[in-house]
Amino acid sequence: MTSLSSKNGAGMIEFRGVNKWFGQLNVLRDITLSVEPREVVVVCGPSGSGKSTLIRCINGLETIRDGDLTVDGQRLGDPATNMTRLRTEIGFVFQSFNLYPHKTALENVTLAPIHVRKIPRTEAEKAGRELLAKVGLADKVDAYPAQLSGGQQQRVAIARCLGMRPKIMLFDEPTSALDPEMISEVLDVMVAVAEEGMTMMVVTHEMGFARKVAQRVVFMDAGAIVESGTPDEFFSNPKTDRSRAFLSKILRH
Amino acid sequence: MIWQQLQSIAGSYPLALRGLGMTVVLSLISLVLGTLLGFGLGILRTGGNRLISSAIGAWVDLIRGTPFLVQIFLIFFILPELGIELDAFTAGIIALTNLAACFICEIVVAGIRSVPTGQVEAALASGLSRWQRMRQVVLPQAMRIVLPPLVGQYVLLIKDSSVVSAIGLTDLTRVGWLVVQRVPNGLLVFFLVGLGYFIVCYPLIMLARRLEQRMGAAHGEVQI
Numbered sequence: 369m370t371s372l373s374s375k376n377g378a379g380m381i382e383f384r385g386v387n388k389w390f391g392q393l394n395v396l397r398d399i400t401l402s403v404e405p406r407e408v409v410v411v412c413g414p415s416g417s418g419k420s421t422l423i424r425c426i427n428g429l430e431t432i433r434d435g436d437l438t439v440d441g442q443r444l445g446d447p448a449t450n451m452t453r454l455r456t457e458i459g460f461v462f463q464s465f466n467l468y469p470h471k472t473a474l475e476n477v478t479l480a481p482i483h484v485r486k487i488p489r490t491e492a493e494k495a496g497r498e499l500l501a502k503v504g505l506a507d508k509v510d511a512y513p514a515q516l517s518g519g520q521q522q523r524v525a526i527a528r529c530l531g532m533r534p535k536i537m538l539f540d541e542p543t544s545a546l547d548p549e550m551i552s553e554v555l556d557v558m559v560a561v562a563e564e565g566m567t568m569m570v571v572t573h574e575m576g577f578a579r580k581v582a583q584r585v586v587f588m589d590a591g592a593i594v595e596s597g598t599p600d601e602f603f604s605n606p607k608t609d610r611s612r613a614f615l616s617k618i619l620r621h
Numbered sequence: 622m623i624w625q626q627l628q629s630i631a632g633s634y635p636l637a638l639r640g641l642g643m644t645v646v647l648s649l650i651s652l653v654l655g656t657l658l659g660f661g662l663g664i665l666r667t668g669g670n671r672l673i674s675s676a677i678g679a680w681v682d683l684i685r686g687t688p689f690l691v692q693i694f695l696i697f698f699i700l701p702e703l704g705i706e707l708d709a710f711t712a713g714i715i716a717l718t719n720l721a722a723c724f725i726c727e728i729v730v731a732g733i734r735s736v737p738t739g740q741v742e743a744a745l746a747s748g749l750s751r752w753q754r755m756r757q758v759v760l761p762q763a764m765r766i767v768l769p770p771l772v773g774q775y776v777l778l779i780k781d782s783s784v785v786s787a788i789g790l791t792d793l794t795r796v797g798w799l800v801v802q803r804v805p806n807g808l809l810v811f812f813l814v815g816l817g818y819f820i821v822c823y824p825l826i827m828l829a830r831r832l833e834q835r836m837g838a839a840h841g842e843v844q845i
Contacts, residue, residue, distance in 0.1 A: 427746055456748035466743035470761045479757060480747035532747060 379438070380405045380536060380567045381426055386435035388421065388591075395421050396432070397592040405535075408568045410578040410599070413588035414614055419571045422588065423538045426569070427458040440535055456484055459529025463541040465521040467513040473500060473524045474509045477531045485532065492531075499527040503557050519550030526557050537561060539570040573618050575603065587611045626806045630813070633800045640796030641817050647792060648779045648821075650714055655721025655778070656771075662722055663729025664755060677726065684723040689784050692716050697788045713785040721778050728770050732763035772829040776822045783818070793817050 379402035388396040395418045403409050411419045424430040426439055428451050440457055442449045467476050477496040481487045487495075500509055503523040513521050522542055529537060539558065543551040555577050562568055562581040570577070578585050578599045585602040587595040587610075595602065595611045603619075606612045666677045684692065697712040707715070736759050744754040786795035797814035801807040 429742055429746065452748055452750060455746055458746070460743075460746035462739060462743065464739055466737075466739040468740065468743070468758055468762075480749060483753050483757065484748045484750075528747070 379403060380407070380440060381569065382436070382438040383422075384436040384438075386425070386432050386437055388418075388425065388430065388433050395591050396425070397590070399435070399593060401586065401593060401596075403567060403569060405567050406565045407584065408562045408566075408570065408582045409584045409586055410582040411569060411571045411586045411588060412573055412575075412578070412614070412618075413594075417588040418591040419588050420540050423460075423540055423569050423571055426536070426538055427455050427460055429460070456480070456532055457535045459526075459532060459534040459537040461522070461525050461529060461537065461539045461542045463544050465513070465518070465525045465545070467521050467524055467528070469513050472510050472512055473505060473516070473527075476513070476524055477528045480528070481531050496527075496531060499530050500524070502530075502560075503527045504553070517550060518546045519553045522546065522550075522554045523557055526554075526561065530561070534566075536567045536569075539568065539572065541571050541573075543572065543574060575599075575619065579603065587614065589614070623809070626804065626809055629804045630800060630806075630810060633796070633803070636791075636796050636799065637793070637813070637817070640791055640793040641821075643790060643792040644779070644782055644794075644817075645821060647710075647713055647717065647785060647790070648782045651717035651721055651782070652775055652778060654714070654718040656725055658718060658722035659725025660729050662726040663733065666726060666730050667733045668751075681723045681726050684720060685727075689716070689720055689781050690787060692720065693784055693788055709785070709788045709790045712788060713782075713790050717778065717782055717785070720781065721774070724774050724778070725771065728767055728774060729763070731770075732765075732767035733759055735766045736762045769829050769833040772825055772832060776825050776829070779822055779825075780818060 381401075381403040383399045383401040386396055386399040387394065397418075399422065411422060413419050421430055425432050425437060425444070428444060431445065437444045439454060442454055444451070444454075467473075468479070471479065474493060474496050477499055478489070478492040481492040481495065482489055485492075497506070497509055500506060503526060505520060505523055505527070508516060508520060508524075513524070516524065526542075542558065543554050546554065551574070555574060558568075558570070558577065559581050570582070572578070582599050584596060585599050586593055587602065587606075587608075589610045595606065595608055597607075602611070603615065606615055662677050662681070666674050666681075668674065693712065693716040696716050697707065697709065700707055700712075740758055740762065741754060744758040749757065782792065783794035786792055786798065789795075791799075793814055797810050801810045804810060
């Protein structure tokens with residue numbers, strides 16, 4: 369891979385020929401993908417296709433074996449890249465929420481701003497309350513995660529990411545662990561975040577969300593990007609057998 | 622008759638108090654130092670450095686796998702051979718602190734490993750440094766697992782402190798040995814020695830039990 373000058377490229381996230389193995393298993397195959405600032409990309413595909421691994425590489429929760437991955441102009445794995453600092457620019461929403469159970473909703477939101485951004489506590493708490501109000505949880509500020517429903521926990525988790533004022537938000541199947549009636553409250557918050565111009569990569573099977581806010585849908589299978597296009601193209605005219613088979617399964621209901 | 626025997630022992634009570642004092646002071650200092658050291662070792666052991674981690678593991682196994690009496694003899698009689706002069710009290714503190722640290726290290730490691738990886742990933746993803754992740758996210762959750770066995774371990778260590786009598790420290794156990802040579806009923810003497818240890822340990826046993834019950838609490842910080 370020649371080192372194309374990443375800083376000149378407009379891509380907020382740039383994969384170039386990225387490969388990753390888990391033992392013998394080639395979980396990411398020759399991934400080349402560029403996500404522009406303010407772009408919303410939905411990643412879908414069958415389970416085990418590598419879509420979670422793909423976005424976990426972006427904030428270094430997984431490391432890549434070869435190829436280039438550049439995020440916000442900084443090359444991952446480069447000794448000059450301060451990974452801890454880069455992570456403060458990238459919000460990550462987990463399938464299982466991963467809120468800190470020993471901290472209240474507000475403390476979950478303010479922890480990183482206070483300790484990483486060094487924002488004074490009173491200021492961080494004010495911003496935290498506003499964020500929790502924004503995700504519809506003004507009355508749950510002092511609740512512990514165990515006292516909240518799944519949908520509420522995931523909204524706190526999104527507020528926790530927004531508290532760092534990130535440039536990029538990554539969502540790893542954010543609604544897969546939720547009861548059906550709670551999915552829309554989380555999707556609504558995600559739509560609002562997207563409409564504010566956040567750069568987002570969202571691993572999800574919520575095709576309604578994809579149609580509404582995504583500029584692009586990326587379909588993965590067996591570790592490779594099989595197809596990529598606008599939601600309209602992808603849903604109405606999937607180009608490959610594998611994407612057609614996948615869509616027929618998830619859109620059947 | 623028991624009454625007469627008690628009277629014959631009663632004269633030794635200043636010595637007994639001194640012994641009890643020695644046991645308490647020795648245990649207290651060693652437990653405080655051992656807890657600090659044990660947490661440090663536990664945190665290092667679960668850290669990224671494989672060399673440090675396995676070195677600590679090997680030391681902990683060595684200490685856990687040898688009798689405390691042997692360890693205290695080695696420290697008290699071998700270190701002076703290497704030019705490090707120690708009085709019995711310092712040797713006792715070093716031996717007990719080391720023993721406490723090794724057992725506490727294992728308890729802390731188990732606590733840290735009980736925290737779900739998702740918690741560490743969430744802390745990592747929000748840019749917290751290694752120490753911030755440990756201090757803010759991992760340790761508070763690990764404490765729920767750590768506290769009950771930690772206090773239980775204190776009880777064991779207070780009882781283990783009786784071994785320091787072997788290097789001539791006048792703790793409660795040694796007072797027992799001294800008194801028993803002067804009075805006819807040795808059983809009664811050691812009954813009283815046992816009672817002394819029990820009085821020190823029983824509050825801790827109760828505390829450990831309360832902490833275990835609290836583990837069931839669904840949320841919130843652990844408060845002692």
